[in-house]
Amino acid sequence: MDIYDEIEIEDFTFDPELKIFQHPCPCGDRFAITLDDLVDGEDIAVCPSCSLMVKVIFEPEDLEEFLED
Known part of the structure; x- marks a missing residue:
């Protein structure tokens, strides 16, 4: 598998309706x-x-705030 880059989750935007993280x-x-x-x-x-x-x-704890919604 060829990975283009590694990106911190904080650099993604989160869509709470679709429950999806996106990055340009x-x-x-x-x-x-x-x-x-x-x-x-x-x-x-x-x-x-x-x-x-x-x-x-x-880290798994980074997801907690998104799971509460």
């Missing part, structure tokens, strides 16, 4: 990963428009 991709679209994926231990956000992927750097 160089192609113009956005990397995305769901809150459920992160809770399940997944840490790779993918861009739906190109082949780039990034690793999300986070």
Whole structure:
């Protein structure tokens, strides 16, 4: 698996309605990963428009504030 970059979870934006974290991709679209994926231990956000992927750097306790909503 070829990872484009590693990005801290604080640098992602969170959509509380969709429960998804997003970050701008160089192609113009956005990397995305769901809150459920992160809770399940997944840490790779993918861009739906190109082949780039990034690793999300986070600790499980970073997700607590998003789970409370």
